[in-house]
Amino acid sequence: MILGLLGLRCIRWHEKKNRFVSPTNLDFYWENPVVWAKCSRGCHTIDGELIIRRDCSCGIYATLQKQEMFDYMGDSLAICLLVEALGSHNNSWAHETGFTAAGVQVIKLVDITKFTRSQIKNEGPEKMEFLVSWQQHVMQKALEVFKLKVTDIIPYNLALEMMKIQWQKVVMESWPLED
Numbered sequence: 001m002i003l004g005l006l007g008l009r010c011i012r013w014h015e016k017k018n019r020f021v022s023p024t025n026l027d028f029y030w031e032n033p034v035v036w037a038k039c040s041r042g043c044h045t046i047d048g049e050l051i052i053r054r055d056c057s058c059g060i061y062a063t064l065q066k067q068e069m070f071d072y073m074g075d076s077l078a079i080c081l082l083v084e085a086l087g088s089h090n091n092s093w094a095h096e097t098g099f100t101a102a103g104v105q106v107i108k109l110v111d112i113t114k115f116t117r118s119q120i121k122n123e124g125p126e127k128m129e130f131l132v133s134w135q136q137h138v139m140q141k142a143l144e145v146f147k148l149k150v151t152d153i154i155p156y157n158l159a160l161e162m163m164k165i166q167w168q169k170v171v172m173e174s175w176p177l178e179d
């Protein structure tokens with residue numbers, strides 16, 4: 001049962017490290033279905049849970065906006081996860097366009113391959129096909145790493161519906177975006 005907020009999260013496959021990493025921090029690994037924030041800037045821990053400060057950058061961010069997710073994507077080695085916010089009371093919070101949480105649970109893998117072509121510009125058709133097939137290959141890796149089934153690969157529109165329902169349930173306000 002999903003209890004927390006849902007958001008989109010871009011992660012990258014790092015070929016040399018043989019791991020999924022955060023696009024903005026290549027040393028932050030995504031290796032399990034549940035991922036917790038780590039802090040080297042002084043946030044403390046209570047009962048084993050990192051208490052993320054609002055003025056610190058260690059919390060895990062997920063967005064409600066497809067375009068913001070693509071801004072992190074950069075290239076087709078990136079894929080899109082639907083993640084649920086974890087953490088005790090007050091240790092995750094909603095923004096206008098997403099959330100920050102102490103941890104996240106990977107719920108689904110969002111198939112964004114149909115958008116990839118429009119995001120990667122200035123590539124010829126052959127290179128484009130190569131990139132999209134590589135992205136599909138990386139999605140298969142994600143199924144293994146995050147212990148998902150093939151049926152957990154969902155189209156973006158379904159992810160959007162799930163995010164909207166959960167937003168209204170948890171934040172108790174209407175969906176903050178237009179699309």
Ligand SMILES: [Zn+2]
Nearest residue numbers: 039043056058
């Ligand atoms: Zn911190």
